[in-house]
Amino acid sequence: MTAPREAILEFLSTSSKHMSAKEIYTSLQKKYPGIGLSTVYRTLNLLARMGIVTKLLLGDGQSRYEFKSKGKSGHHHHLICTNCGIIIDYREFFEEELQLVRKTEEKLAKKYKFMIQDHNIEYLGLCEKCKLKY
Amino acid sequence: MTAPREAILEFLSTSSKHMSAKEIYTSLQKKYPGIGLSTVYRTLNLLARMGIVTKLLLGDGQSRYEFKSKGKSGHHHHLICTNCGIIIDYREFFEEELQLVRKTEEKLAKKYKFMIQDHNIEYLGLCEKCKLKY
């Protein structure tokens, strides 16, 4: 763990969610001048490969990253407005939902001989504001 | 519906899945020379906005598109190898999953005042081959 990496990880783990690489880079300049954009990208990819952060692909032209906090309180899925791009983290799973995910993972692992490591579930639609404007 | 649009839609609806814009463009050149790459992109975005094709963001640097065939036999979710990128469409555990998706949609719609239009569910892991090489 080097200083730039710690700075990035520390920032991600305390910041609000779903930041782009450039947003992270800019935010870090204030407290950590001199850090390079390349390092931000490299570190984010590294942390993603290590399973410490999640890389989100939301179709707005840039990847977004969020710290993957452990435990039930951290894990969540996304509700995304296809018009304005707002992202809502929701954690109100049905017990059934967790059970089903586990069961599906098992079945898929067996049938397709995959080693399943993660899942993404997202719902897309229009948020309260964008609903009105169609 | 113009000729280029029909060509793209016809191609997508009969081709194998998950094609990138450039792959679609190249494939069409054979049967439909003269079609422009811009037109391919414009048409894919149009069809995606119309809900006729699905735009997939898989993190390999380019969007992929698949025809969204109606009915239970068409709708599916994805199992993706994070190492080699292979994508498996799975359709089998559908009844339970569909019920749960509907129930979750209702709950989210009410709580967050969203109008939910679609969902993505994907499982990530290592495929049979990539499992061995870690």
Next chain:
DNA sequence: TGCCTTATTGACATTGATTCTCATAATCAA
């Protein structure tokens, strides 16, 4: 049918996020 308005097309240029390159600097185990 012929005319006119509007939408679409294709070639090309441009943008912009991400990755690459490479010389310098930090890390770490003897």
Next chain:
DNA sequence: TTGATTATGAGAATCAATGTCAATAAGGCA
């Protein structure tokens, strides 16, 4: 220290996707 190894930062390069714009095509109407 010392030398081998890895990480860094500045800038260049890549390349998917979008924008521009003149030329075409579509579609409505007399």
